[in-house]
Amino acid sequence: xxxxxxxxxxxxxxxxxxxxxxxxxxxxxxxxxxxxxxxxxxxxxxxxxxxxxxxxxxxxxxxxxxxxxxxxxxxxxxxxxxxxxxxxxxxxxxxxxxxxxxxxxxxxxxxxxxxxxxxxxxxxxxxxxxxxxxxxxxxxxxxxxxxxxxxxxxxxxxxxxxxxxxxxxxxxxxxxxxxxxxxxxxxxxxxxxxxxxxxxxxxxxxxxxxxxxxxxxxxxxxxxxxxxxxxxxxxxxxxxxxxxxxxxxxxxxxxxxxxxxxxxxxxxxxxxxxxxxxxxxxxx
Amino acid sequence: xxxxxxxxxxxxxxxxxxxxxxxxxxxxxxxxxxxxxxxxxxxxxxxxxxxxxxxxxxxxxxxxxxxxxxxxxxxxxxxxxxxxxxxxxxxxxxxxxxxxxxxxxxxxxxxxxxxxxxxxxxxxxxxxxxxxxxxxxxxxxxxxxxxxxxxxxxxxxxxxxxxxxxxxxxxxxxxxxxxxxxxxxxxxxxxxxxxxxxxxxxxxxxxxxxxxxxxxxxxxxxxxxxxxxxxxxxxxxxxxxxxxxxxxxxxxxxxxxxxxxxxxxxxxxxxxxxxxxxxxxxxxxxxxxxxxxxxxxxxxxxxxxxxxxxxxxxxxxxxxxxxxxxxxxxxxxxxxxxxxxxxxxxxxxxxxxxxxxxxxxxxxxxxxxxxxxxxxxxxxxxxxxxxxxxxxxxxxxxxxxxxxxxxxxxxxxxxxxxxxxxxxxxxxxxxxxxxxxxxxxxxxxxxxxxxxxxxxxxxxxxxxxxxxxxxxxxxxxxxxxxxxxxxxxxxxxxxxxxxxxxxxxxxxxxxxxxxxxxxxxxxx
Numbered sequence: 001x002x003x004x005x006x007x008x009x010x011x012x013x014x015x016x017x018x019x020x021x022x023x024x025x026x027x028x029x030x031x032x033x034x035x036x037x038x039x040x041x042x043x044x045x046x047x048x049x050x051x052x053x054x055x056x057x058x059x060x061x062x063x064x065x066x067x068x069x070x071x072x073x074x075x076x077x078x079x080x081x082x083x084x085x086x087x088x089x090x091x092x093x094x095x096x097x098x099x100x101x102x103x104x105x106x107x108x109x110x111x112x113x114x115x116x117x118x119x120x121x122x123x124x125x126x127x128x129x130x131x132x133x134x135x136x137x138x139x140x141x142x143x144x145x146x147x148x149x150x151x152x153x154x155x156x157x158x159x160x161x162x163x164x165x166x167x168x169x170x171x172x173x174x175x176x177x178x179x180x181x182x183x184x185x186x187x188x189x190x191x192x193x194x195x196x197x198x199x200x201x202x203x204x205x206x207x208x209x210x211x212x213x214x215x216x217x218x219x220x221x222x223x224x225x226x227x228x229x230x231x232x233x234x235x236x237x238x239x240x241x242x243x244x245x246x247x248x249x250x251x252x253x254x255x256x257x258x259x260x261x262x263x264x265x266x267x268x269x270x271x272x273x274x275x276x277x278x279x280x281x282x283x284x
Numbered sequence: 285x286x287x288x289x290x291x292x293x294x295x296x297x298x299x300x301x302x303x304x305x306x307x308x309x310x311x312x313x314x315x316x317x318x319x320x321x322x323x324x325x326x327x328x329x330x331x332x333x334x335x336x337x338x339x340x341x342x343x344x345x346x347x348x349x350x351x352x353x354x355x356x357x358x359x360x361x362x363x364x365x366x367x368x369x370x371x372x373x374x375x376x377x378x379x380x381x382x383x384x385x386x387x388x389x390x391x392x393x394x395x396x397x398x399x400x401x402x403x404x405x406x407x408x409x410x411x412x413x414x415x416x417x418x419x420x421x422x423x424x425x426x427x428x429x430x431x432x433x434x435x436x437x438x439x440x441x442x443x444x445x446x447x448x449x450x451x452x453x454x455x456x457x458x459x460x461x462x463x464x465x466x467x468x469x470x471x472x473x474x475x476x477x478x479x480x481x482x483x484x485x486x487x488x489x490x491x492x493x494x495x496x497x498x499x500x501x502x503x504x505x506x507x508x509x510x511x512x513x514x515x516x517x518x519x520x521x522x523x524x525x526x527x528x529x530x531x532x533x534x535x536x537x538x539x540x541x542x543x544x545x546x547x548x549x550x551x552x553x554x555x556x557x558x559x560x561x562x563x564x565x566x567x568x569x570x571x572x573x574x575x576x577x578x579x580x581x582x583x584x585x586x587x588x589x590x591x592x593x594x595x596x597x598x599x600x601x602x603x604x605x606x607x608x609x610x611x612x613x614x615x616x617x618x619x620x621x622x623x624x625x626x627x628x629x630x631x632x633x634x635x636x637x638x639x640x641x642x643x644x645x646x647x648x649x650x651x652x653x654x655x656x657x658x659x660x661x662x663x664x665x666x667x668x669x670x671x672x673x674x675x676x677x678x679x680x681x682x683x684x685x686x687x688x689x690x691x692x693x694x695x696x697x698x699x700x701x702x703x704x705x706x707x708x709x710x711x712x713x714x715x716x717x718x719x720x721x722x723x724x725x726x727x728x729x730x731x732x733x734x735x736x737x738x739x740x741x742x743x744x745x746x747x748x749x750x751x752x753x754x755x756x757x758x759x760x761x762x763x764x765x766x767x768x769x770x771x772x773x774x775x776x777x778x779x780x781x782x783x784x785x786x787x788x789x790x791x792x793x794x795x796x797x798x799x800x801x802x803x804x805x806x807x808x
Contacts, residue, residue, distance in 0.1 A: 011389050011799065014298050014307035018398030025451075026405035029444035030412075036510045037437040061394070077466065081391040084462040092454050092496045099500030099530055103515060111523035137519025214512035217521030224507065 010078050012068075017061040024054035062242075069259070070251060079258055086262045090269050093232070097273055100225050104280065107217040134216030143209040144218060147282035150201045154194050155278050158233075161190035162271045165240075165264045175254045177247070184244040187267070191237040198230050225281055232270045239263045306401070309393035310798060311378045312695070317400050318375030319688075323764070325367030325407065330757050332360040337719075337753035339736050340746050353736035354422035355438075359410060361425025362442070365542065366449045367407055369676065372684045373545040374399070374456050377484045379695060381460060383789035384478045386469025386807065388799045391462040399456035402448050409445040413438035424734055426531055427501075429516035429524045433508050440509070443502045450495040457488035457495075464488075469788070471807035475569070478787045479562065482569050483548030486576045490537045490544075493580075498534040501527060525590050532583035540579045543643075543675060544572060546683030547614060550636045552787065553686050554618050557633035558625030559784035564617040571610035571617075578607050588656050589663045597656045604654035608647065615644055630782075631705030635686030638713050639679060646674025649724070664734075667727025673720045685712070685763065692767070693781040697795035698774030704766045711759040718752025 031047025034040075068074065074082075108131050114120070115136050116129030127136035132144040145151070168183025202223075205211040213223045243263050246252065252260055298304050298313075305317060335356045339347045348356070378396065382389055390396045413420040418436020421427065427446075432439055464485045468477070477485075504515040505527065514520020516527050555562045562568065584592060584600040592600075618640055627633070649671040653659050662668065685708070692700050722745040727733075731742045738746065780790040788805060789796065 012309050012393055014304070014309055015394045015397065016307050018394060019306050019401045021398055022401045022405050025402065025448055026408065029405070029409055029441075029448065033437055033440040033444060036440055081462050081466050084465055085392065085458045088458045088461055088492050089454075092458075092492045095493050096496035096500055099497040099533075100504075102497075102530060102533070103500075103504065103526060106523070106526050106529065107521055111518070111526065112521045114523075115518060115521060133521050135514055135517075135519055135521030138521075212512075213507070214514075216514045216519075220504075220507070220513035220515050220520070220522070224504070224513065 010073060010075065015061075015064070017057055017064065020053060020057040020060070024050045024057055026050070027053065066246065066251070066259075079256070082258050082262065086258075086265060090265060093269065097225075097228070097276075100221070100228065101276065101280065104221040104225065107221065112217060132218035134218060138216050140210065140212075140215065142211040142215045142219070145201070145205060145209065145211060145222065145282060147278065150197050150204075151278055151282040154197055155274065157190050157194045157197070158271050158274050161187045161194070162268055164190065165267050169260065169264055172247075172252060172257055172260060173254050181244065181247055184240060184247060188237060188240045188244060191233060191240065191267075195230065195233055195237065198226070198233075222281060225277055229270065229273050229277055232273070236263070236267050236270050239266065307397070309389075309397055311382050311389045311393065311396065311800075312796065312798065314390075314393075314396050314400050315375045315378030315380075316695075318371045318378060318403075321400070321403055321407075322368050322372035322375060325363050325371070326760070329360050329363035329368055330760065332356045332363065334753060334757050336360065337750040340738070341750040342747070343738050343740055343743055345737055348736065350736045351419060351422060354424075354734065355414065355420040357734050358421050358424055359414070362410065362421075362445075363407075364676070365425065365538070366446075367403070367410075369542050369680050369684070370453065371400075371403060373484075373487075373542075373680075376480075376545065376549065376684070376687050376691070377456075377460055380691065380789060381463055381481055381484060382467070383694075383792060383796060383800045384481050384787050385464065385467060385472050386788050386801045386805045387463060387467035388801055390459050391467055392459045395455050396459050399452045399459065402452035402455075406445040406448040406452070409441045409448070413441035413445075416441065426535065427505065427527075428531070429505060429508065429527050432505050433516060440506065443506050446502050447499055450499045453491050453495045457491040460484055460488040461492070469801065469804040469807055472788075475566065476807060478548075479551035479565070479568055479572075480545070480548035483544045483551070483572050486572050487541050487544045490541050490576055490579065494534040494537045494541075497530060498538075501530040501534065504530075525587070528587050528590060529584070532586045533580070535586065536583040537576070537579040539672075539675070540575055542680050544575070546639065546643075546680045547572065549683040549687040549690070550618060550639050551614075552785075553632045553636040553690050554621050556690070556782045556785040557628055557630065557636070558622045559627075560621055560625040561786075562617070563620035563623075564613070567613055568617055571613040574610040575607060578603065578610070582607065585654055585659070588659045601654055601656050605651060608651055611647055615640060615647075626784075629706075630689070630702060631700070631709055632686045632690035632782075634706060634709040635682045635689065638709060639682045639686065642674055642678030642682065642713075642716070646671055646679060649674065662727050664732055665727035666723040666731045666733055669733050670720045670723035670727060673723075677720070678716055682712070685709075688767070690782070691789075692770055693777035694789055694792070694794050694796055696771050696774065697777055697793075698770050699777045699781065700766050700770040700774060704762065704769070708759060708762050708766060711762065712756065715752045715755035715759055719749050719756055720752075722748050722752075 027046050027050030029050075031043045031045070031050055034043030034046060036043075112131060112133055112135075113129045115124065116127050120127070120136070124136035134140065134142060164183050164186040168180050168187065171177070171179035171183055211222070212219050240263055243260055246259070298310070299307060305313060308314060308317075335348060336353065339345070339353055378390065381387075410420070416437050418438055420438040421432065421435060421442040423431035423435065423439075427442070464477070464481055504513065507513040508516050514522045516522050516524045518524070551562055551568060582600055582604045584596060585604045588597055588600075629637075649667070653662070653668065653671055689700060689705050692698075726742055726745050726749075729742065731738055777794045779793050781794070782790075788807070791805065792800065
């Protein structure tokens with residue numbers, strides 16, 4: 001480590017973790033392409049190697065960062081850098097979801113009504129537009145997902161988890177370790193319940209509602225938006241579990257715990273995305 | 285490349301040989317990697333451009349099959365945008381931003397390394413796509429469905445390459461924004477930052493905002509291809525035009541991502557060789573920010589002909605024309621900076637002046653293209669090709685050449701050969717215009733782009749354009765030679781080789797020490 005001026009800068013040593021991650025992503029991309037194009041076995045091997053290397057890299061890289069942090073190498077300035085970077089990372093995630101919400105808006109407000117318009121009558125005389133729809137060429141009728149069953153319960157679960165993670169944060173700031181661990185554990189359990197219900201809802205959609213990824217505009221936007229959100233909740237839950245283990249290991253101080261805050265920011269972010277999903281995908 | 289970094293600094297310790305470059309966390313090493321990678325991709329993309337121009341030298345099909353021609357236009361675009369131009373400017377950012385704001389390095393040196401080392405795997409995926417059944421993506425760099433939904437596995441490789449390139453850009457941009465916001469030396473307030481730093485701050489913001497949107501667009505393409513979604517299929521309630529909207533919501537900010545750092549470079553070079561401070565510094569900052577904000581509300585001017593309400597066309601037309609205002613502010617400020625200055629015309633200044641002339645020409649044809657009724661006539665013709673090559677080549681690339689000549693003494697500690705540098709400029713300037721000026725006429729006469737054959741009436745201008753393109757390509761070998769010669773046997777450069785240059789990097793010795801500012805300088 002080179003700390004030229006201990007009060008200001010932190011410059012890490014050369015590291016092999018980034019290039020390890022690059023190898024992992026290359027193997028994963030290649031494996032994914034092969035699998036999607038009928039070369040399932042070589043593709044799966046490449047994908048599995050990629051995932052294994054990626055997991056190895058994540059453990060190694062984050063492990064290094066955690067050890068450095070616990071060794072007190074991160075000063076105030078590094079802390080501020082982390083805050084900026086996490087904020088901008090979440091902004092990039094917001095824009096990613098904005099793209100999919102934009103697609104939903106475009107279909108509901110522009111392309112579906114357009115397809116029911118006069119100009120398309122020759123091709124699709126029966127199509128009346130309206131939402132939800134699988135489009136004018138749909139052969140396979142489906143039932144849309146209702147808002148006030150599982151999705152409403154899931155809304156309550158996620159909103160409660162936002163409260164419990166904040167409760168844990170208060171505890172951390174007052175150094176009440178028991179309440180901190182309990183709050184984190186509750187947040188994780190609420191997250192897992194959410195994911196379990198979401199999985200159940202998908203099974204329900206496929207087996208009873210005949211609502212599939214292939215169900216036209218509605219199916220595509222429903223599953224892609226809730227699916228990417230679910231993937232983010234999964235990632236957030238894993239992050240929370242890591243933080244819980246770190247708390248149990250005695251990491252974090254009342255005035256030095258940005259990893260905890262970053263994860264809680266992320267958790268609130270997936271919470272807000274869910275509220276938009278609940279209103280725009282399930283309810284309206 | 286070892287010669288670039290003299291061991292003149294106490295804190296320098298890193299692995300030797302190849303592992304130094306693979307594991308480096310140093311902003312200068314990473315900047316160097318970016319720049320050499322960019323040059324390699326510039327050569328690859330350039331060879332593809334020459335394949336295109338060789339085929340178009342005469343009417344009829346002579347050299348390549350139409351399918352391969354389409355793969356060349358697609359890969360040429362993708363490689364030049366994502367492999368050559370963007371990494372070149374990230375390379376400048378890596379080298380210069382810490383030095384210009386008085387920091388020792390970037391805020392996240394390890395992530396900085398990953399931002400670079402994600403590029404080779406992505407480039408490899410694109411190269412592999414050329415050799416798989418069905419060949420590389422051949423839908424143009426804009427990747428419009430339904431073509432992209434119908435193509436072979438080369439398209440999947442391209443999609444994942446775009447994903448990885450996007451990750452690289454987002455991480456690199458987060459790093460730059462954090463560095464600029466948090467690592468400035470005491471006294472270096474935002475409104476004292478060199479304009480190159482300002483333009484990169486705004487560029488990085490644009491990148492973080494739009495790269496995820498592109499990732500979403502190609503993800504939808506992927507699921508449409510393999511998992512039965514109907515985002516771009518009207519039978520399912522989707523729309524191929526939806527892709528165009530999402531793509532250009534990314535794509536229009538992307539073109540400013542490419543040009544804004546070039547504006548920054550020119551705003552450093554012009555004052556240095558005019559021996560005057562930049563005219564209208566604050567207005568330059570505000571103009572850059574205005575261009576960035578406007579870039580989010582003009583995207584559909586790329587899509588006038590796909591079908592849009594007249595109100596939509598009018599909105600996008602006027603919003604697009606509005607961009608000429610802040611861009612005009614910049615051009616006039618550069619001119620006013622030179623007014624009554626003590627001008628000298630070394631290679632960086634020549635490239636900056638070439639930039640002003642030719643980029644402004646590209647800007648003017650841009651205003652022409654923003655006019656709906658006119659665009660409907662020349663949409664997807666060589667007029668458009670000429671327009672954006674004036675901004676991408678004579679704009680972004682010329683400013684990149686200017687940046688290399690301007691900062692090469694600081695990076696290597698040696699001077700380049702001034703005569704050869706000037707020769708490089710004049711050859712580039714002449715061959716560039718030979719290649720692209722005539723394409724305006726071709727477009728106005730109705731020659732469509734992305735087609736390997738054409739009517740006999742277009743033969744002369746195409747022959748001229750192809751000769752120009754080969755001249756331009758060969759000229760870039762001269763550039764390679766000049767840089768190598770500078771590194772190997774250039775004369776020793778002083779700390780401040782340009783007497784009019786007054787930003788912080790010139791207070792450091794040449795070559796700059798491994799960690800730029802170990803103790804922060806105080807800026808008054």
